[in-house]
Amino acid sequence: MENQEIQITYTTTEKPKPNAESLEFGKIFTDHMFIMDYSLEDGWHSPRILPYQPITLDPAAIVFHYGQTVFEGLKAYKTKDGHVRLFRPNKNMERLNRSNRRLCIPEIDEEFALQAIRELVRLEKDWIPTAPGTSLYIRPFIISTEPYLGVAPSKRYQFIIILSPVGAYYKEGINPVKIAVEQTFVRAVNGGTGEAKTAGNYASSLKAQELVAEKGYAQVLWLDGVEKKYIEEVGSMNMFFKVDGEVITPSLNGSILEGVTRNSVITLLQHWGIPVIEKKISIDEIYQAYKDGLLEEAFGTGTAAVISPVGELSWNGEKLAINGGKIGEVSQRLYDTLTGIQYGTKEDTFNWIIEVS
Template sequence: MGNQEIKVTHTTSKKTKPNPDTLEFGKIFTDHMFIMDYSQENGWHSPRIIPYQPITLDPAAIVFHYGQTVFEGLKAYKTKEGHARLFRPNKNMERLNRSNRRLCIPEIDEEFALQAIEKLVSLEKEWIPTAPGTSLYIRPFIISTEPYLGVAPSKKYQFIIILSPVGAYYKEGINPVRIAVEQTFVRAVNGGTGEAKTAGNYASSLKAQEVVSEKGYAQVLWLDGLEKKYIEEVGSMNMFFKVDGEVITPSLNGSILEGVTRNSVIALLKHWGIPVTEKKISMDEIYEAHQNGVLEEAFGTGTAAVISPVGELAWNGEPLTINDGEIGNIAKKLYDTLTGIQYGTEKDVFNWVIEVS
């Protein structure tokens, strides 16, 4: 697979680029897409970049009935000098293969997948918006395409990459969000698919999200599926808390997605000499820290928002205000540093960035 040539078919009618000031998340797509097929006889084959277009599948395709699909999310950024760059895309490809293994999907050649992303981003470079906080969102995904209603892994797949120019996650700057701790529904359990990036995890989270949205909360903080006691993650983010000078985050337990931004935050905190611990954290501990006045900050980490400070947690019907509803010093420093590395205004001491030619 690694030596295959990616065939490129250019579009004959280029789309009009959107206004960077009115960009939303995931609504506009670029001129081209990458696609590659898998069959048991040929393995992964026929890699190609084609004009962005609908895909045609048999109504019996396994993806529609049994949800055998995985995806990733990463971004391309443009520096003020006009260079396109990717932030740790190799980590996303590693995670895609971890998800593949869990969902019985044949693994991809990570190096080749990275080449495909770079080639597609290079072709669509003019689609990367340059306004502050904007970027080109990259969505690689794999779907099972064999027409078969038996419950078994598919024998055919497609690996597709699409691109979408996206605006700054926060229109008014990086404002703390209000989050509700979920005590009725569960997202995942150890041994399930929680640590894979698969569609069903997101479908099962919609109901809880709908309920809290009606009460004015931005997102749901999930607790463990067995005891509903230990903190896991927010729908699109891993969680961090600063308690009495120490930053703590739930340890990866088999039901938490291993975030690339999470990994980067831990590395930065260690680099700065700030105590950071991965451990099992109960909501009771966080409540107690809040009551004792030592819950200093809470923030989420993820590709979309980078760092999302939490100004309020709703728990047992009680709103817990954190840091007077303001962004904390650590969250601010992490946000500034990570976005600085991504856009090329901060030194990349970890060599996280890949320049796209």
Template sequence: MKDYIIDITLSSTKKQKPQSDQLGFGRVFTDHMFMMDYTEGKGWHDPRIVPYQPITLDPAAMVFHYGQSVFEGLKSYLTKDERILLFRPERNMQRLNLSNDRLCIPQIDEKLVLAALKQLITIDRDWIPTAEGTSLYIRPFIISTEPYLGVSPSKSYRFMIILSPVGSYYKEGIHPVKIAVESEFVRAVLGGTGTAKTAGNYASSLKAQEEASEKGYSQVLWLDGLEKKYIEEVGSMNVFFKINGEVITPALNGSILEGVTRNSIIQLLEHWDIPVVERKISIDEIYQAYSNNLLEEAFGTGTAAVISPIGEFFWRDEKLVINNGQTGQLSKKLYDTLTGIQNGTEPDPFGWVVEVK
């Protein structure tokens, strides 16, 4: 691989690291971060690793006014023999550039960013937790920085990567979560930004999420924006249903984020010769399967939660309790296998794991 010159400034002080049993999600950050800037006519420049620090922006920076920003999420693991592993990081870099294209943000050099990420993780390797269910969460993101109030793509940007030691995304962990089906608000529509990982998608989901939380539900299940009939995804996860022995997940339709974990689960199921299909599926079909005792399992997939079994859906004032609210056998097998591949305790027949050297 080409050698990239990345300036490194190490922190003179070290933060206190939390105990593994005290880790939540995304509230503690490591000693260092990666930064790189873009200027029109110059391109991306000055890649550097620096002490974790606040950033200063002009009040007119366009990210504050027009939301031109994208981000990614992936994880790093430390094996029992002290090797640092990443899970399919090239897919995240590819998706970041797809989001960039949709938001009119200049393309990044994926190999440069991956090389910088490996250096950053190596420097902060002592922050990688080793307790079961923990990992080092990686958040690359890009914001528009030009101080200008006109509505147009920015002419300057900043790319950053920050790291956070994390435990389970949901307080329930691998235990089933309860999901409310959202029938009023809309997350994304065909032609919008649903396929991009951009901040605005998540801001528009907060109202529904807040209302669901008040009712005791962890997340919302989004329906399509036109007919409010077809299932799309959960707020932070793609979603799968096991119906009468077959696993079904909504087909990518231009308003659903193409999850790296989603893709991995489909490949795992095919590897095990378990029937899996990608197609349109309506909430009415799920209800009928539930009524006929054919809805065997449901689970979400995503980088943050990995596999999250769903124990209950709330729809039209009715509770649909799945598998007696217990984790299903397939959900557990998928979780154990995928996390095992990620942390190096299970064989990796797909070549997904990348070692940081």
């Protein structure tokens, strides 16, 4: 696969670029997309960039009926001097293959996939917005395309990459959000697909999200699916708490997605000498820390929002105001450092950045 040349068909009707100041997340898409096919006979083949367009699938395609699909999410950033950068894209490609293995999808060549991303982003670099907090969101995904109404891995797939200029994921921006602890529904269980980035995980979270949104909450805090007492993720992000000077985060247990931002945050905290521990965390433990005045900060981490501080946690009918509803010192420092590295205003001491152009 690594020796295949990517064929390019250029669009003849360029779309107007959006106003960067009023961008929402994931609603506008660029002029071109990448597609590559898979069959048992030929493996991954026919890589191509072509004008952004609908895809045609048989109504019996396995993806529609049994959800055999995986995806990733990363961003491209433009520096003040016009350079285009990716933040740790190799980690996303590694995770894509972990998801592939879990969903019985043939693995892709990670270096070739990264080459495809770079070539597509390079072609679409004029779509990268430069207003503060904006970027070009990159969505690689794989769908099963074999027409077959049988519960078995597909024999055909497509690997597709689309791009979307985006603003802040949450309208609140870096301001703290209100979170409700979910006690009825569960996101995933150990042995399920929680550690894979697959569509069904997100579809199953919609009902809980809909219910808390009606009460004014931005997201749900998921508890484990067995005892419903141990903290897992918040919405589609990994979760961190600062308790009595120490940062703690749920350990990866088979039902939690291993976030690239999560890994980066742990690395930064260790580099700064701030104690950080991965462990099993119960909601009771966090509640007790709050009652004792030791819960100093709480925040979610993810590609879309980077750092999302939590200003209020609703649990058992009680509202826990964290850090007076304001962003904490560690949350702010993490956000400033990560975005500084991404946009080129801070030194990349960990070699996390890959230049596109």
